[in-house]
Amino acid sequence: MITNLLSLGWDVNPTDPNKWFIILGVMLAGGVGAFLLSKAPTSSRRSIIVAFTFVSGLFWVLKYLWPEPIAFREGDVPRNGIEGFGKYLTDGVPFVSTLAQTLTAFLLGLGIFSLLRVHLTKISRKQKDWQFSVILLISLVTVCFFGYWDWILFNFRMKDVLVSDDPSTWTWVNQVQDILFDGLLQNMDAAMFSLIAFFIFSAAYRAFRIRSVESSLLMVSALIVMLSLMGALTFVWNSAVLQASGGNPVHFLSNFRLDTIAGWVQSNVQVPALRALEFGVGLGALAMGLRLWLGLERGGVSQ
Amino acid sequence: MSGFNADKLQKIDRRWLYVILIVSVAITLLVGKGTEIPVYPDDSSKDLYITLMNVPEDKPVFIQSDWTNSTRGESRGQMMALLRVLMSNNRKFVIYSMGDPQAPQVARDAIRMVNEERRKEGLDDFKSWEDYIELGNFPNAENSLNALGNNIRSAWGNRRRPDTTGVDRSVFESPVLANVQKVSDCGAYVVVTASSTIDFAVERISDKVNLNAMVTGVVGPTVLPYKRAGQVKGLAIGLKGVYDMEYMMKYGLNHQLEGGVIKVDYPQKPEVSLPPVPNGQTFGQGATNYLSLHIALGLMILAIILGNVGMFVGRKGGKK
Numbered sequence: 347m348i349t350n351l352l353s354l355g356w357d358v359n360p361t362d363p364n365k366w367f368i369i370l371g372v373m374l375a376g377g378v379g380a381f382l383l384s385k386a387p388t389s390s391r392r393s394i395i396v397a398f399t400f401v402s403g404l405f406w407v408l409k410y411l412w413p414e415p416i417a418f419r420e421g422d423v424p425r426n427g428i429e430g431f432g433k434y435l436t437d438g439v440p441f442v443s444t445l446a447q448t449l450t451a452f453l454l455g456l457g458i459f460s461l462l463r464v465h466l467t468k469i470s471r472k473q474k475d476w477q478f479s480v481i482l483l484i485s486l487v488t489v490c491f492f493g494y495w496d497w498i499l500f501n502f503r504m505k506d507v508l509v510s511d512d513p514s515t516w517t518w519v520n521q522v523q524d525i526l527f528d529g530l531l532q533n534m535d536a537a538m539f540s541l542i543a544f545f546i547f548s549a550a551y552r553a554f555r556i557r558s559v560e561s562s563l564l565m566v567s568a569l570i571v572m573l574s575l576m577g578a579l580t581f582v583w584n585s586a587v588l589q590a591s592g593g594n595p596v597h598f599l600s601n602f603r604l605d606t607i608a609g610w611v612q613s614n615v616q617v618p619a620l621r622a623l624e625f626g627v628g629l630g631a632l633a634m635g636l637r638l639w640l641g642l643e644r645g646g647v648s649q
Numbered sequence: 650m651s652g653f654n655a656d657k658l659q660k661i662d663r664r665w666l667y668v669i670l671i672v673s674v675a676i677t678l679l680v681g682k683g684t685e686i687p688v689y690p691d692d693s694s695k696d697l698y699i700t701l702m703n704v705p706e707d708k709p710v711f712i713q714s715d716w717t718n719s720t721r722g723e724s725r726g727q728m729m730a731l732l733r734v735l736m737s738n739n740r741k742f743v744i745y746s747m748g749d750p751q752a753p754q755v756a757r758d759a760i761r762m763v764n765e766e767r768r769k770e771g772l773d774d775f776k777s778w779e780d781y782i783e784l785g786n787f788p789n790a791e792n793s794l795n796a797l798g799n800n801i802r803s804a805w806g807n808r809r810r811p812d813t814t815g816v817d818r819s820v821f822e823s824p825v826l827a828n829v830q831k832v833s834d835c836g837a838y839v840v841v842t843a844s845s846t847i848d849f850a851v852e853r854i855s856d857k858v859n860l861n862a863m864v865t866g867v868v869g870p871t872v873l874p875y876k877r878a879g880q881v882k883g884l885a886i887g888l889k890g891v892y893d894m895e896y897m898m899k900y901g902l903n904h905q906l907e908g909g910v911i912k913v914d915y916p917q918k919p920e921v922s923l924p925p926v927p928n929g930q931t932f933g934q935g936a937t938n939y940l941s942l943h944i945a946l947g948l949m950i951l952a953i954i955l956g957n958v959g960m961f962v963g964r965k966g967g968k969k
Binding site: 361436439440443444446447450451454505506510511527528531532533535536538539540543544546547548550551552554555556565569572573575576577578579580581584595603605609612613616617620621624 | 661663666667670671686687688689691692717718719720721722751754755757758761764787788789792793795796799800803804809815817866870871873874877887889892916939942943945946947948949950952953955956957960
């Protein structure tokens with residue numbers, strides 16, 4: 347019942363005139379559900395969450411392990427119980443995915459709630475740097491306000507007038523939204539990330555020193571890969587190699603092309619190392635997944 | 650004396666390093682705009698070009714655009730190169746995001762910019778609904794890709810977009826998606842990302858589609874095992890990948906230009922011969938930024954050498 351209600355929020359027919367009421371209803375139901383869970387006795391909370399986690403995980407475990415009928419087409423009837431259950435699981439994927447997406451969307455609300463709680467507390471108690479919290483909350487409200495206003499104008503009130511690719515048709519609201527998103531947020535985002543270049547440069551200068559055999563190997567491989575990224579240098583080097591090998595691309599000297607050496611380092615050193623790492627991470631994730639699924643993990647919300 | 654100099658070499662004030670970096674890169678960006686640098690494109694970039702140039706005419710390309718402006722130096726160039734190849738060959742595409750909620754807007758901006766380029770060259774715009782469909786953001790990449798692989802009609806069934814008359818209709822009524830019944834009906838699947846969403850695509854749909862990726866230099870090494878295993882068919886990494894694509898868009902692959910010259914060869918696949926793109930701009934952000942990358946990497950190598958020379962000379966001086 348609850349899951350049906352929740353999934354309505356995603357599966358609602360876009361042409362249904364009641365869609366906004368349905369969405370609002372689902373949001374309220376979700377909120378009430380979360381509130382009730384928060385009010386549940388601490389002793390029963392863990393059991394509820396473990397039960398939900400196990401049932402959710404069980405679906406995917408069965409989906410991947412249960413034999414599926416091959417070449418099963420629309421309208422075909424399962425021949426036996428095994429095929430029937432396999433089809434039941436496959437048909438259930440859209441519903442379960444829908445439910446998961448709806449829950450993910452709720453996380454956005456949870457994030458905003460958490461942000462507001464932390465920063466409003468900080469402002470009310472005048473904790474250190476509380477002024478930054480004020481700026482953050484003003485920015486949050488402003489972007490939400492103009493974002494939604496812009497969306498309403500584009501999709502409802504001025505749908506036939508506004509053209510997203512033609513700023514001459516925009517109102518001042520759309521202009522402000524554009525300045526906030528494209529003018530400010532996006533550029534600050536890019537600026538923040540570009541600062542990394544300076545730290546990498548400084549760190550490479552200070553830390554990349556030949557102090558041992560291992561560090562020498564690391565530096566030589568890094569230099570080869572960095573040089574191979576410089577197309578002009580690679581071109582000159584490779585042309586010289588080609589000339590030395592008399593223009594024969596299968597000559598022994600061709601092994602010393604810069605991109606060939608870099609490719610060898612990547613294929614035979616980097617990729618195997620990454621594979622080994624990923625195997626380790628995969629095994630760890632599997633173990634952790636099993637612990638979470640079976641309710642063996644003691645930390646987090648289940649405690 | 651040598652000890653003093655060595656010490657200086659080892660302790661250059663980082664602010665000077667920052668100034669040198671920013672001035673050099675800024676000047677190169679301004680002066681070296683559009684400079685053509687001869688390169689040997691990577692084999693993985695060549696495979697991507699082969700995929701994109703061989704997309705069947707009646708099949709749309711699915712573009713999972715998960716980048717934002719934080720990596721626009723690489724990702725926007727990749728996105729625009731991808732769009733140029735598709736638009737130039739008149740291939741329809743579907744674009745959506747499964748990463749950051751900002752991603753759909755930066756993708757829309759990239760489409761608008763390539764359309765502007767085309768208008769300047771007297772070419773037709775690519776129009777929403779008829780030539781491409783933009784589906785917006787899907788939260789939870791892993792789950793969304795799972796649903797997409799299982800049943801595309803169900804996963805995207807509720808998405809509606811205005812048709813050419815402005816009436817909202819199901820995206821499956823558009824000329825772009827009309828013939829698509831399952832995810833494997835796409836001509837190619839390209840993930841443009843700066844994050845781990847490529848991992849989810851490999852896990853969930855690499856056995857169903859011709860999966861390709863355009864990733865940042867940081868993410869690139871983590872995708873290489875998938876490329877080597879054949880789970881990812883074509884791969885462009887970082888700014889070099891952008892420039893590789895632009896270079897092949899201009900000169901083709903295993904393609905004889907006037908005078909019989911082949912600028913980009915692929916000795917491992919001699920049977921392939923692809924021409925340059927038929928129309929539109931070829932060099933773009935890759936050519937604009939590639940010279941700056943040379944300068945930045947060159948400076949970094951120089952700084953490393955200086956630091957090490959200083960250390961060795963200092964040690965020698967200390968022993969004396």
